[in-house]
Amino acid sequence: MTGVRIGLDVGGSKTDAVAVAAGGSILARRRSATERGDVGVVDSIVAAVEAVSTRAGSLSITSIGIGIPGQTDGRTVRHAVNLDVRELRLADAVEARCGVPVAVENDVKAAALGAHALAPVAGPLALLNLGTGIAAGVVVDGRLWRGAGGAAGEIGHVPIDPAGPVCACGQTGCIEALAGGRALAARWARPGAFPVRDLLDAADEGHPLALRLRADFVRGAAAAIRLLALAVDPRRIVLAGGLAALGDRVADIVSEELRRSSAASGFLRSLHLGERIEVLPAGSPAAALGASLIDAPVPV
């Protein structure tokens, strides 16, 4: 095949688009603002496809893969709360405008596939998204693990503390209720564009609520890593998402919590959790690249 595949990562604020050669190299990349709502999302995607394919030159486009928050079934996206989308037949809409086969995948799963493509590893890889929500994508033998119903990796909704906060999902003490950015911001309740950064700053200054919330965050993130290691046993766990983008600061406190919680357990230490973790570099094209690699369903 001589054409290019387009991959898009549609985020709440930005859409990242890449044009990928048959061999897997990124020929062009473009980031632009995402408009919200059904029409806004489709317009943003079509504009990004046009812009990035222009940059990629005269090669023809063979497929478009879209990574997007929410539940997906290959063609439709549901409950993409940050995009003001309840249910959108996204593949149909973009195919009608662009004229090539389109595949739709959850953004975290797409990012896992991209992280694996950027740095292939023998054995399973997990990407743990520490963002507004908490979820993981798992790649095995280079293929995405979706599970029976697409729920594989939705570990944010595993309860780990009966005395923890109520989660948006209705359960109590979920990992996401402790460590998700949306839940932390709601509990922090101090206005600002970067509530989690503000919270970490306040914790450094000894603010009691901030210290409690930071402790909940590291507890939830460490639990997610431990749970992935015991359920899926990935060789590498890549931390991604808005909270991971805070960099060494977050990686350091999570690693410290893993050490602390392993102190009493030789079994847990034998898993070498700390050695499997790495942080996805800021600005990585993993999610858009991964979207370009998802299996396109047969065109309708």
Add this chain to the structure above:
Amino acid sequence: MTGVRIGLDVGGSKTDAVAVAAGGSILARRRSATERGDVGVVDSIVAAVEAVSTRAGSLSITSIGIGIPGQTDGRTVRHAVNLDVRELRLADAVEARCGVPVAVENDVKAAALGAHALAPVAGPLALLNLGTGIAAGVVVDGRLWRGAGGAAGEIGHVPIDPAGPVCACGQTGCIEALAGGRALAARWARPGAFPVRDLLDAADEGHPLALRLRADFVRGAAAAIRLLALAVDPRRIVLAGGLAALGDRVADIVSEELRRSSAASGFLRSLHLGERIEVLPAGSPAAALGASLIDAPVPV
């Protein structure tokens, strides 16, 4: 191949052996007492192989697969506490006596493979062992999921309650500390051959400690099922092990707990956990059959 494969499930009290034709059908089966210690275990296995292959007739044995509690690496078993085995080069020992290639696998993982062989399912299958310990085996596309280091499925050591009991592994509030048969028996502390059955009887009669322990058991078992659904998303979850062998009684209270804990969460209800569960029938040859199917390593 015209010979037969032998599969063994080496339990703390009994060894179950099957002879399996190339097409997968069970030609013969034999159950016998397991002797403990390194010598006892090897003697028990060799005796079981001889007995079951005699019953299978004149066909030659092509391989032996052994499912056994503890940590395994394909040839060695470690920490098989119930068998009084610390570390045993089991494949070497049995190959020396029987003269055919031997593969060694954790018994729960072998049972998962066997459950899939007995009733193949499209999509992932998990077998959840509710026994002295708690662990799961996961089968994907007919193959065992071992993970990067063989820890895949060791969900018994995921902590789910910071206020829960200390686990034998050193952590606090592990699923196994709440719902494992060994932990329950230790906390029940009433002498008898079937402590968990005694505990359930006492709970039916309103005994306060028994009611608390029963509540911990169903909470832990339900958490294990929920966690498998969210991390691995199996199409089918087969309950096995000594506690599951208590039958409908256990299945009913676990199903009730799943319903109760889903009441507040539409998200959780959308996973249809109750519909994915089934109990491995008492006396099922799944574990021994699965052991016969494990990939034999290249003979030394």
